[in-house]
Amino acid sequence: MTMNREALEHMGARVREKKAAYERYNFERLQEEAFATFFDLAQEYTSLENLYLICVTVPKEFFRLESRLYVLDNKTGRLVMVCTSTDGVVQAQDSSQTVPALSDRIAETDHSYLLPIRGNVALTQWLPFGGQSPILGLFEIYPKEQVDEKGLFFLEKFSNRIGYNLHQKLLLQQNIQHIKFINQLVSDIEHNVISPNLYYKLFLIRLKKSIDEYRKLQEDLRDLIMFTQTKDSNLCRELCELYHGLATRNDALEEEYQSLKKHYEHTSLFLETLLRRDHFEKGTYVLRRQPCNFRTEIIQPILDRYKAVLAKTGIHVDNRLEDIPDEEVTLFVDKGLISQVFDNLFSNAVKYTREVEDARGQKIKFISYHRKILKNYFGEGVHGVQFSIFTTGQPLSKEEAKRLFDEGFRASNVGREKGTGHGLHFVKNVVEIHGGEVGCEPKKYGNTIYFILPIKEPHQVSAPETA
Structure with missing residues (x-):
């Protein structure tokens, strides 16, 4: 109960901090509406491509500002252009295209502002390209002549909201890829591990049949000894030695078979239980x-x-x-x-x-x-x-x-x-x-x-x- 109350008090304090911060920001009504529109649409659309489009269209529709969105590529870790307010989502990368340098501070060119897109610091480690930096990309706004100091402050906060939403969708996309990989891995396991394991059972059946045949030979040898013991003592003695040697080896072979059989049953039970397809499909046992x-x-x-x-x-x-x-x-x-x-x-x-x-x-x-x-x-x-x-x-x-x-x-x-x-x-x-x-x-x-x-x-x- 104490921990719940502490968590409640902590969250209440954070809400009060945010409330005070927004009072200090003193955003204009149009800026607040732009925020609300961005949040509503970011929740409505789930794909990364749609999020990219929302990022560049909100500043254009509300403030008549053009923009380019750059994001770190999850495979190469390099900054690439993914969307613009003039052409939409970039389908193919142009290797000759100049890409601005990634920075954790606001920078500017002759015609634009470059704002860093910051992700959730607590989740940085889960992204393949994240490293120790929470910077996920850059948001370029132009023409900069239309952006005053208060507008730039708003766009900085807007870029932060882009970062948090982008971070969540990147993680969602990554998790979907992981799930697809796991499902494929389960199929591979079923095909390459579980099914071949059944051949060991066939091997054990054949081994047991061979052991039984050796036992039958042992019994035949015993009958032969009984037949010869009154006729040829030397032959009988030699056959007895063969019999005892065969019996010893058959007993040892039977013991090894039983151990192998128990190990097979134990291993098969654990493999087939832990690697059961249902576990992976449902996400639980x-x-x-x-x-x-x-x-x-x-x-x-x-x-x-x-x-x-x-x-x-x-x-x-x-x-x-x-x-x-x-x-x-x-x-x-x-x-x-x-x-x-x-x-x-x-x-x-x-x-x-x-x-x-x-x-x-x-x-x-x-x-x-x-x-x-x-x-x-x-x-x-x-x-x-x-x-x-x-x-x-x-x-x-x-x-x-x-x-x-x-x-x-x-x-x-x-x-x-x-x-x-x-x-x-x-x-x-x-x-x-x-x-x-x-x-x-x-x-x-x-x-x-x-x-x-x-x-x-x-x-x-x-x-x-x-x-």
Whole structure:
């Protein structure tokens, strides 16, 4: 509430400043009407070309002044003429044409005034040619003999209004180009990444078929050993050695196959979820819900992937998910996005879990995760399921716990671990799109990060959802 009141007071002060400034300007009625006309038409027309035409026609129609408009080219960064009050929008640049030098001050020639067009300083960095200067171009007015000191002051302010409107439309045009590029990029990804990835599935199918054939050869060899063991002991011994060697290699091959299969499934799920065309077209995450067994379809596969690194870093895993039978919970979620939520949480657990000393003086280093049902949490008859992950380490302050899910925020206990502060912000976005909540609770020996999802019926989630 305090921040809102401060913002309101600040804006009120700025309005009073502007009011006082316009009183000092003491513009004539015709000048005020020219301003109003410019603003009205600049909002009515959205294209850059129409804005150029408005800039040169307002001074001509109101004050009988001719003009030329120069703007920095967004590709070369050079000043080019884009419109004149005599010929309209310039369709092609004349390389032999003399262009005035860009300046941040009013300049004059024998017949004209050159006024700098200033953009929005706060948005300068977003333009490709902006650099550190807010100057976007020049507005040339002539004949200068028809412009007195008060008229020149008005034209200076008019040029500033041109700059702010030009800046906004340049950014809009740039954003449209970015959107077109992103849409094309999505098509390229779908064609060059997602589709070829399906060939790996075919490869895995063929690999599994080969492994099964090797197993069949192993079984045939075992039958042969049984047949020869009473007839030729030496041959039987040699066949046994071959059998055990083949069995060992088949077991190793099967293990590699299972690891490759899990990696493929994990990678494919993440690729197909994050690079989903709907996300880019809507400009937000679009959910594709389906019934999901969290333990078998999400958590256990992720734990299997992290098992080795958890063991290597000496982190014990305390599993409390068994507190609630799976049949008591029916969740309809976007499996790919929720999988990445858990992946981010376990990834953070691996990086930030630290050894602490408990009340008995013993060194402990572990993560624990559990879930519980919260009756009527989201309203009467709408229950929630809370998933929690506790990690030992330095407890966060209450202020840090509140900010933990903010974009770019990193707590004081991260040490030398590298990171961007984006992972938990992603978690927050995905959970909230599902209608849930996130939170962090500092504990005596560490911190608990949790999220709560509503339990919904299938008919409540039939259509795709967006944020």
